[in-house]
Amino acid sequence: MYIVKQNLVSKENYAIKCPYEMTAEWIVVHNTANDASAQNEVAYMINNKNQVSFHYAIDNQEVVQGLPIDRNAWACGDGANGNGNRKGIQVEICYSKSGGGRFDQAEKNAAHFIANLLRERGWGIEKVKKHQDFSNKYCPHRTLDKGWNGFIQTIKSYLNDVPTISSQGFKVGDQVKVKATATTYATGQTIASFVKGSIYEVIRVNGSQLLLSKIISWVKEGDVEKVNEGSTAITTESSFLVEIICDELNIRQKADFNSKVVGTVKRGEVYTIINEENGLGKLKSGVGYISLNTKYVKRK
Ligand SMILES: [Zn+2]
Secondary structure (H helix, E strand, C coil), X not given: CCEEEECCCCHHHHHHHCCCECCCCEEEEEEXXXXXXXXXXXXXXXXXXXXXXXXXXXXXXXEEECCCCCECCCCCCCCCCCHHHHHEEEEEECCCCCCCHHHHHHHHHHHHHHHHHHHHHCCCHHHEEEHHHCCCCCXXXXXXXXXXXXXXXXXXXXXXXXXXXXXXXXXXXXEEEECCCCCECCCCCECCHHHCCCEEEEEEEECCEXXXXXXXXXEEHHHEEECCCCCCCCCCCCCEEEEECCCEEEEECCCCCCCCEEEEEECCCEEEEEEEECCEEEECCCCCEEECCCCCEEEC
16 A cells, blocks of 8 residues: 655754654644655755744655654644644645646545554543644645545545454454563563463454553564464364465455455465365464365375
């Protein structure tokens, strides 16, 4: 859909571009009102000496970050102590001057990216603001022309599209035990000793990170192990074993070759298939489906 890059302002320019530390409380949406790409928008911003700045510029192909998000930006026109300038993650949507297909795609990418920012922070849709909320400027102008509510609905649709399986196959609802060897959370803080060896439920997943119940902290999936493995999966009469005979084979979310890839299995690994559908076999772990094509797997 898009790639995410950084082209961060140099520390010498912090005094102009982002002088204050910030704990963000919302995301503020803007339109650039020009036709520059995200890369050019950020390059221009970080290199000039104006007190004008933002955190991300997003176009039809990429998200480019120009400022660290733990520092403020000058984007809302509400002054040195304004709630917009001092508490907002500023997102600029590119190509708004001329609009058209590339703007529409940039806006879609922005909605998707903003949904990720919300999810990472555990924030709801009410955290998405527009520049206009903080000062009288009609910004994000084209997004407002098209209808702000439509944009919010697009973000919501991406928010609902929550991945439920981690890179290594942990799912929301899994019971996991934090390993004794774990040292830090995904956020870098030290894991307290009482957490190690304790069992928690996975309440959210994000790539290789898992959000655990009770402690409400993100852990790296390598730092936990599943408990009661297989207790919820049903082994039926028709189940059988397959060995993977290709280097790598995708795990699909559904019994459909076009469904989302949620992981991979590797050569030499053996799996129990509990159900066959459309040429795909359902893994006993419940992680998803793999092709049963004899080019890729061998029945045991
Ligand atoms: Zn603006």
